[in-house]
Amino acid sequence: MGFGKFWAADTVSLVGSYVTTVALPSLAIVTLQASEPEVGLVQAARWLPYLLFGLIAGVLVDRWQRLPLLVSADLVRALLLALVPLLHAIDLLNIPVLIGIVFVFGALSLVYDAAHQSFLPSLVPAQRLTWANARLEQTNAVAQTAGQAFAGWLVKVLGAPLAFLLDAISYLVSGLLLATLKTPERRTPHKPQVREGLRWVYRHETLAPLAITSHIWFLFNGMVVTLFPLLVLRTLGLGELVLGITFALGGVGGLLGASLSTKAEMRFGAGPAIIVGRWLTPIGYLAIPFATNATTGVVLLCAAQFVFGFSIGLDSPVEMSYRQTITPARLQGRMNATMRSVNRGMIVVGAPVGGLIADVISLRAAFWVAIAGLGVQAVAITVSKFRHARLPTP
Numbered sequence: 569m570g571f572g573k574f575w576a577a578d579t580v581s582l583v584g585s586y587v588t589t590v591a592l593p594s595l596a597i598v599t600l601q602a603s604e605p606e607v608g609l610v611q612a613a614r615w616l617p618y619l620l621f622g623l624i625a626g627v628l629v630d631r632w633q634r635l636p637l638l639v640s641a642d643l644v645r646a647l648l649l650a651l652v653p654l655l656h657a658i659d660l661l662n663i664p665v666l667i668g669i670v671f672v673f674g675a676l677s678l679v680y681d682a683a684h685q686s687f688l689p690s691l692v693p694a695q696r697l698t699w700a701n702a703r704l705e706q707t708n709a710v711a712q713t714a715g716q717a718f719a720g721w722l723v724k725v726l727g728a729p730l731a732f733l734l735d736a737i738s739y740l741v742s743g744l745l746l747a748t749l750k751t752p753e754r755r756t757p758h759k760p761q762v763r764e765g766l767r768w769v770y771r772h773e774t775l776a777p778l779a780i781t782s783h784i785w786f787l788f789n790g791m792v793v794t795l796f797p798l799l800v801l802r803t804l805g806l807g808e809l810v811l812g813i814t815f816a817l818g819g820v821g822g823l824l825g826a827s828l829s830t831k832a833e834m835r836f837g838a839g840p841a842i843i844v845g846r847w848l849t850p851i852g853y854l855a856i857p858f859a860t861n862a863t864t865g866v867v868l869l870c871a872a873q874f875v876f877g878f879s880i881g882l883d884s885p886v887e888m889s890y891r892q893t894i895t896p897a898r899l900q901g902r903m904n905a906t907m908r909s910v911n912r913g914m915i916v917v918g919a920p921v922g923g924l925i926a927d928v929i930s931l932r933a934a935f936w937v938a939i940a941g942l943g944v945q946a947v948a949i950t951v952s953k954f955r956h957a958r959l960p961t962p
Contacts, residue, residue, distance in 0.1 A: 570691045570749055570750075571692055571700060573745055575707065576745055577642075578704060578707060578708075579711060580742050580745070582708055583711045583738055584734050584735035584738025585711075586711055586714075586719060586815070586819075587719040587722065590723055590731075590811055591723050591729075591732055592610070592670070592728075593607065593610075593798075593811075594723050594801065594808050595666070597798065598728065598801060598808070599728050600662060600663055602663055603927070604926045605924055605927055606923075607798060609663075609920055610670060611790070611793065611919035612916045612920050613670040613671040613674065614671075614673065614674045614915075615912035615913065616671060616916050617671065617678045618674065618908060618909040619916050622682075622906070622908060623765065625682045625901075625905045627765075628679065628901075629679070629901030629905060634683040634684075634687040634690070635683075635746065638680060638684060638746050639746045641676045641683070642739045643739070643740065644676055645680075646737070646743065647736070648736075649669075649735050649736040652729055652732040678905075682901055683901070685888065685908075688704075689892050698830050698833055698889040701884070701888045702827075702830050702885040704885070705829065705884050708822060708881075709822030709824075709825075709877065709881055717813060717816035719812050719815075720810070720811055720812020720813060721812065765901075765902025765903055765906045766902075768902070768903055769906045772894075774953055777948070777952035778842070778887070778891075778957070781846070781945045781952070782911055783911055783914050784942075785846065785849070788942045789915075789938070790914060790915035790916075790917070790918030790919045790922065791919065791921065791935075792938045792939075794918070794919040795926055795931060796814075798923075799856070799859070799869075799931055800814065804860065806861060806866065810866060814866075814870050817874045818873035818880075820874060823877075824881065825877065826884075829841065829882050829883070829886050832844070833889075837958045838886050838958055839955045842883040842887050842890075843949055843955060844882065844883070845880070846950075848875055848879035849875075849946075850942035850943045851875060852874070852878075853872055853876065855871050856869065856872045857935045857936060859872075890957060890959055891903060891904070894960065922937075
């Protein structure tokens with residue numbers, strides 16, 4: 569029952585979030601006419617709090633009960649996103665203001681994400697974590713497909729600012745659903761230390777290579793995520809509807825990958841399953857630099873997002889379950905916050921660097937740099953000790 573409510577809240581929130589995934593770049597690029605470097609700064613602002621406050625958030629999550637943090641973060645994010653259409657209506661929305669809103673939103677999401685990942689083991693026994701994470705990833709993929717396809721149409725009809733209202737409502741509903749949960753949580757018996765989380769992640773035989781290659785993945789994927797809307801909306805002039813459709817195909821791929829993740833882990837082990845996913849990301853992205861505004865170009869963009877989505881759906885549930893299973897309960901918050909803060913911190917670097925390369929050299933050159941970097945991380949994790957990683961047997 570507890571997991572069912574948690575799952576439902578996650579589903580509602582994700583649909584709204586994927587509307588914002590389309591609405592935010594459209595708002596910056598089309599409505600506010602942002603330059604390439606400014607688009608990179610908007611994207612970086614979303615993840616800068618993870619770099620600045622991520623480790624502190626991990627201590628906070630391990631020190632306090634996680635459910636109140638989840639509820640509070642959802643409700644405050646609902647109020648914050650409702651400001652976007654209001655400020656646009658009174659002509660006070662510009663790029664600096666948008667960056668400020670996105671930064672505060674990112675800080676709230678940091679707390680929510682750290683608590684979300686650490687709360688799940690309180691709801692589900694260890695042997696069911698891969699199953700539970702796979703269900704969440706499947707829901708994520710369905711929300712991505714439905715939310716972003718709908719968002720493309722919604723932004724085209726109503727405009728990007730009003731689309732933010734749907735996400736605000738989704739956070740409100742999610743927070744109210746989570747508030748009905750009655751799940752006992754164990755308090756950490758001693759004062760949590762940041763260095764314990766760092767030591768656990770970066771001195772662990774298999775968690776360390778997973779973490780380091782994840783950081784590289786997020787650095788270069790952050791470039792692609794920033795540049796992709798610029799390519800679709802500005803360079804190719806394909807419009808918000810096509811952008812939403814390409815993202816939606818990523819959701820279809822994610823749904824398929826998530827449906828296979830548990831089987832892949834059981835048959836091949838956690839390490840090999842995750843490594844396959846890491847290789848699929850650069851392989852899928854190889855299609856992007858060849859895209860044009862013709863039909864074949866749209867097909868290439870859709871194929872790239874589909875393969876990318878499949879890679880995320882395949883490896884994310886297994887990776888999350890592996891991290892949650894091998895980490896003691898008292899370190900869950902700090903382990904998740906350490907990896908998430910540095911991962912998202914890499915986007916803070918990658919997003920503006922990608923925009924700068926696109927501005928100084930060319931957009932397609934920036935894509936090739938990102939693809940090469942993603943290839944490097946795939947090689948690195950393949951030759952590391954992580955290839956032998958397996959989930960502990962119950």
